[in-house]
Amino acid sequence: MSVNTGSKNIVQEESVNAFDKALIQNKLVLKREKTTTCQINVGYLCNLSCQHCHLTAGPDRKENMTKKTAEQVILYAQRSKFDTIDLTGGAPEMNPNIEMLVEKLAPLCSSIIIRSNLIAINDAQRASLINVLKKNRVIITASFPSINEAQTNAQRGAVFLKSIETLKKLNTLGYGDSKNSGLELNLVSNPTGAFMPSPQEQVEKRFRTILDNKWGIQFDNLYNFANVPLGRFKVWLKKTGNFDGYMEKLMTSFNPCAVQNLMCKNIVSIAWDGYLHDCDFNLAKKIPMAGVKTHITQMDALPAPGSFIATAEHCFTCTAGAGFT
Amino acid sequence: METYYNPQDLLKFDQIGKDAPDLAKKFFDYYGAVFAEGELTEREKSLIALAVAHAIQCPYCIDAYTQTCLEKGSNSGEMTEAIHVATAIRGGASLVHGVQMRNINDKLSMG
Numbered sequence: 540m541s542v543n544t545g546s547k548n549i550v551q552e553e554s555v556n557a558f559d560k561a562l563i564q565n566k567l568v569l570k571r572e573k574t575t576t577c578q579i580n581v582g583y584l585c586n587l588s589c590q591h592c593h594l595t596a597g598p599d600r601k602e603n604m605t606k607k608t609a610e611q612v613i614l615y616a617q618r619s620k621f622d623t624i625d626l627t628g629g630a631p632e633m634n635p636n637i638e639m640l641v642e643k644l645a646p647l648c649s650s651i652i653i654r655s656n657l658i659a660i661n662d663a664q665r666a667s668l669i670n671v672l673k674k675n676r677v678i679i680t681a682s683f684p685s686i687n688e689a690q691t692n693a694q695r696g697a698v699f700l701k702s703i704e705t706l707k708k709l710n711t712l713g714y715g716d717s718k719n720s721g722l723e724l725n726l727v728s729n730p731t732g733a734f735m736p737s738p739q740e741q742v743e744k745r746f747r748t749i750l751d752n753k754w755g756i757q758f759d760n761l762y763n764f765a766n767v768p769l770g771r772f773k774v775w776l777k778k779t780g781n782f783d784g785y786m787e788k789l790m791t792s793f794n795p796c797a798v799q800n801l802m803c804k805n806i807v808s809i810a811w812d813g814y815l816h817d818c819d820f821n822l823a824k825k826i827p828m829a830g831v832k833t834h835i836t837q838m839d840a841l842p843a844p845g846s847f848i849a850t851a852e853h854c855f856t857c858t859a860g861a862g863f864t
Numbered sequence: 865m866e867t868y869y870n871p872q873d874l875l876k877f878d879q880i881g882k883d884a885p886d887l888a889k890k891f892f893d894y895y896g897a898v899f900a901e902g903e904l905t906e907r908e909k910s911l912i913a914l915a916v917a918h919a920i921q922c923p924y925c926i927d928a929y930t931q932t933c934l935e936k937g938s939n940s941g942e943m944t945e946a947i948h949v950a951t952a953i954r955g956g957a958s959l960v961h962g963v964q965m966r967n968i969n970d971k972l973s974m975g
Contacts, residue, residue, distance in 0.1 A: 685937075685939070687939040687941070689939065689940070689941070690939050730934070730935070732934060734931055734934045734935045735935050736935070737906075737907070737935055737936050737937050738906075741901070741905065741906065741907070741936070741937070742937055745905075745907070745937060
């Protein structure tokens with residue numbers, strides 16, 4: 540494939556995938572706009588092995604960001620000036636450099652997020668991490684797929700009740716009441732199988748009512764996303780004979796209006812080894828940013844607006860229905 | 865194997881409008897309005913639809929509304945309870961007619 544990271548978008552004929560065809564049919568062009576967010580994937584090490592994980596993260600994964608790469612990431616953030624920095628994994632809490640990353644990156648941006656599975660963050664051996672997150676006003680965006688215990692445990696292992704305990708603990712620290720405490724707690728829900736997500740507002744309303752009524756838990760926002768047919772989720776889809784039907788659902792749910800809000804227009808995703816991608820899903824599939832393998836040490840500034848964004852069929856996940864931001 | 869019920873036929877439902885488009889449009893507009901959120905949520909309406917689907921034993925409806933219930937956030941426990949509601953009403957409808965049987969029996973039989 541031949542690409543140009545500048546304003547000219549060159550895609551050879553053989554690289555036109557079904558997603559590109561859908562864009563062309565709808566007279567849409569997907570190009571990078573101003574990059575405002577830096578997502579940092581510190582590695583695939585995780586204490587859970589969730590069925591829907593697009594990265595196949597788990598306890599046996601060895602890919603974990605080193606201190607040297609973490610320091611390079613901090614230098615890259617210093618010279619790039621992002622509005623938002625988003626720390627993810629695996630379980631980012633399990634990276635030995637996570638506290639240093641938070642302390643050094645928080646002053647460089649107006650908003651910093653950590654993605655949490657609600658289990659690793661509540662481990663006694665990481666007691667200091669929550670204090671570091673609180674001190675730096677780090678937004679906690681937590682995976683919480685369903686308010687039903689059986690559905691959650693089917694996707695993530697037997698973690699539902701532990702997740703509830705962590706949410707209660709975060710509430711006692713002030714998380715989930717950002718208007719008063721400045722500590723934002725967001726939930727991410729996703730379907731626990733091969734089906735599409737509900738409208739976000741309806742899910743948020745229901746989660747808010749049930750979490751409050753049953754456990755007295757508060758949160759700030761809820762995001763409801765479709766699962767991406769990559770990694771362990773793709774294996775599960777194939778094994779259960781759901782892959783073709785799921786892809787068909789994603790493709791028939793293509794919403795041209797969702798393209799204008801795609802996160803890849805404004806985000807760079809840094810892998811554990813310091814290489815750049817257009818999003819965390821392209822990272823999972825090892826598709827480099829703009830189709831050209833580029834390390835953060837090679838980047839003097841933000842990617843130029845107008846740059847090519849690499850696509851593949853999994854991009855239909857982000858354009859299904861209301862979209863994925 | 866030939867079968868009267870083919871899952872792919874569900875996707876052809878709109879073909880029913882081919883020879884009577886005005887009636888089909890009226891039906892599908894009404895159908896859409898019925899399932900939109902009102903006093904009941906879309907999730908609650910989907911559970912009712914799933915229960916009715918079992919009462920009328922429509923395989924298309926069971927397929928469609930199992931998926932819809934999941935997409936609207938219901939779980940298998942809720943869906944199973946909904947089906948029991950349909951079953952209780954169906955069973956109860958049979959059983960309550962036993963009163964008629966008893967009335968007739970009492971009239972015809974020597975007490």
